[in-house]
Amino acid sequence: PSAPVITVTPTQYNSLAISWDAIGGATGYAIYRSTSSSGSYALVTKVTSGTSYVNSSLATGTTYYYKVLAYRTEGAVITNSLYSAVKYAKVIPATPTATAISTGYNSVRISWPKVSGASGYTIYRCATEAGTYASLITTTSNSYTNTSLATGSTWYYKVAAYRLVGTTKVYGLQSEAISTMPVPATPAPTAVSTGYNSIKISWPAVAGASAYEVYSVGDKDTYLARVTTPYFTQSDLTPGTSYSYKVVAYKTMASSDVYGIYSNIVTASPIPSTPSISVLLNTYNSLNIKWNEIQGADKYEISRCDTSTGNFTKAGESVTTNFIDNNLTTGATYYYKVKAVIEPDVYGNESAILSSKVLPAAPVVTVTPTSYNSLSLSWDSADGVTGYRIYRSTSSKGTYVLVTTIPDGSITSYINSGLASGTTYYYKLIAYRTDGTVTTLSPYSAVKSAKVSPAIPDGVSAQSASYNSINITWNKVLGASGYTVYRCSALTGTYATLATVTTNSYTNIGLITGSTYYYKVAAYRLVGTTKVYGAYSQIVSDCPKPAAPIPTAASAGYKSVYINWPAVLGATGYEVYLTDQQTQTDKLLTRTSSLNYTHSSLITNKQYSYKVRAYTTLGDNTVFGSDSSIITATPIPSTPQISVDLNTINSIKISWEPIGGAEGYEVLRSATIDGTYEIISTISDAEYVDSGLTLQNSYYYKVRAYITDEPDNIYSNYSAPLGKVMLPKAPSPSAASYNYNSIKLTWDAVDGATGYLIYRSTSASGTYSFVYTITDGNTSYINPGLTTGTAYYYKVKAYTTTPNGEVYSDYSTYASSRPYTTAPIITTSVPIYNNIRIDWNAVEGASGYQVYRATTLDGTYGLIADIKTLNYINTGLAMEKTYYYKVRAYRTLGTTKVGGVYSDIEINKTRQPIKPNIIIDFKNTYVNYFSPDKSYDSPDYVGFYLYNNGQLPLTIYSKNALLYNYFDEYYNSSLVLHYDKDYDNIQAGPSEDGFVNFYTQEYPSWYDMDSIIYFDFMYDGIMYRGYVSYNHGCGYWKK
Incomplete structure (x- = not known):
């Protein structure tokens, strides 16, 4: 295996920590130690898991050397790596972990956790982080406060622990450099409600602070104020809402403000202030x-308890600043506290506890003169009182003697009579309540006094009676002999006696219009010859002026208001003002002598205020009366006045006069007059036909009307509701003499009608009897067999046939007429x-005819003829004048x-x-034309040929026709018109001509061509006398 790479570090005063990198394939590690680098290394331990080891129980201050090898075990074979390079470390105390914080405007505090095994600590300081740190102090404590520093200056600190080994200090490593600066201390604020919408934040003063900044804390901090006092109040808050605050102090240095640390956050909620209460006697x-x-x-909220330290329960609530707690035990003591509440659930703190014993309340007494020898005492009624005791003295601080006991608590007055007139008496009362054998007394009332004298007149008033007089009235005073009225021209001036009267009114006349006069009245009583006066009444005043009008105002359309008022006695005229109630300014609209005014050109839907005052003009002086009360009105569209009429068999027509300014109308309908009305149409026309309705249903x-406006329309008032039952429309009949x-009778066809029923009466409001049913669709009916001149009244109902039977309209309005003879038709x-x-x-x-005439078309027509013929000639009229005629037939009953x-x-x-225009061919005039030789026995004839060239007919009469000779000798007394028979007259029409033949009644003694025929003829209504002769020509003249 590879050789490990190791590190050795001090951990504390008696141990070192060895660590290495992991070697691939290694089974474990062997750690060797020596006290010198080239000395003998002894095995310390083997580590089979992990890559570190703490070697403890070492000697402080000693340096130890280490090397490590890795080994691998495979079966019984162990294979070692080479040794690592030697690493070493000295055993020293652990390095402190220090912190530094400001502890005031001129100090900082350095602190660290205690280091295990350390005997003490040395603190080092530097003005820069990378500078040379000087030893500041050695201490055995684990903290140190560095004072007398400059505010706002940054200082850097390091700390090293040491352990005494003998007398030697073995130091550990210095801590990392830490820094801070002295700043003002952090305030310690508190926040409390100072009212329903304010909070006060306060804190102890911070040493060295120049001022403070207050912040509202929320999602985002909000700066509120900079103050030099250790408190701040925030107002206009929401009751019951929690508000959070923090405060920071700062110190103003030469070039800047040095801020401290923000305080902890404090919270409070605005709540109502704490009431200061009092508990007062009220009733028993x-x-x-x-x-x-x-x-x-x-x-x-009012809470109550019967002890000051007991459990208080809610006694009640009040929205005013007092609370009457009833049904308490007389003589018992009760304790109360009160807290204010903001709805719904913001409660203030409870008040201090106050208490009272339940006693009858002390009466509130008044004493007034009632007559010359008595005084009247009265007091407020006290609930639950058994009675009252009345005490009297002749001085306010003298001995009070019991006057009487009133054993009835419902009595609240007492007349103390038999007193000396002019003497002053003093009174006080107590109320008492008796429960069984226990009597509980109220406190004494306040002392009240009065002098025995006639009572003060009450109800005194002064009212302007006219432009130059004032009427003073008052109520009669019991026992008064009379009254003196005093007047002054100033409220506080000297009042002079105006009049002494025995009545309770006085009219002061001859006053100056518009001047103010002040009055007071005193009653007196005669005692012997001395007038004993009561006190003056209250002062009243007025000035002679017109009375205040009593106006009313109402919308007169969408842009006008109508103001009117009753006449004011004596007023010359009136002023109408537009009033702005917000600015309390008035604008004169008009000065008028009429009793109304229309204010036009207004803004629709805006309220206007008005007042009116009357005035009287006296010479050059105008005296104004009082302003009327302010009246208001708002111009809105006028209210439609609707009519509701049946229209067709399934529709109703609603109509109204168009409303000025209206842009549209809402039509609403309901099934009942008082039901819910729903809009069925919005239209711009002044009528609406509601169709698709059901017969026999009611519709209201x-x-x-409305005017379109933003954001809402401006509406008129609703019209009065009108309704109809959906029936066939009632006919509208008319009646006329036939x-x-x-x-x-005639009527318009009714939509959907199957037929019509006709009813008749002989009076408009009488009983109508059925006459006839029309089923063929006709819309007229002739009622025969009636009496001429009698009035008949008719009503018609339409009906329609449905599967459920006939549905009838309402009766029509009645139509009436009388049977008369028909109007004659003037033919010529x-x-x-x-x-x-x-x-x-x-x-x-017709039994006859009456002819009426007038001289103007619309003038009075007078009866001029009552005849039975079919023509009439109106004679003797003025020429070239127009006449007007009408004729009526009559029937005699x-x-x-x-x-x-x-x-x-x-x-x-x-x-x-028109003058006649005739030509007589006198050469065709003949005598005995038919038997000139006189050989015939037939009558003799005379005649002539006539041409009527005029424009009018000409009539020739037999009567007065004569035959003369030339010397006017009478031949025959009577000629008779004749042609093929005798005629009374014959007529020649315009442009007609022909022979005019007469025969003689007897033979004349002679006749020849000199004979002259005389005859009468009429032309244009004028009678003429004409003559004609063969030898002597022809002619005529007006008779």
């Missing part, structure tokens, strides 16, 4: 525990310069004429008369 069986308010506390709707004994209307003729057709069932429907209005205008 309760105590009132009070404490100061703890910032941040949500509530307080409401609608709201003729004198029938009425015709002919103006005849100052006459107008009207013709009309006959009306079925008994003695009553029932008028029918008026005709359409006929308009016509009179004109200037």
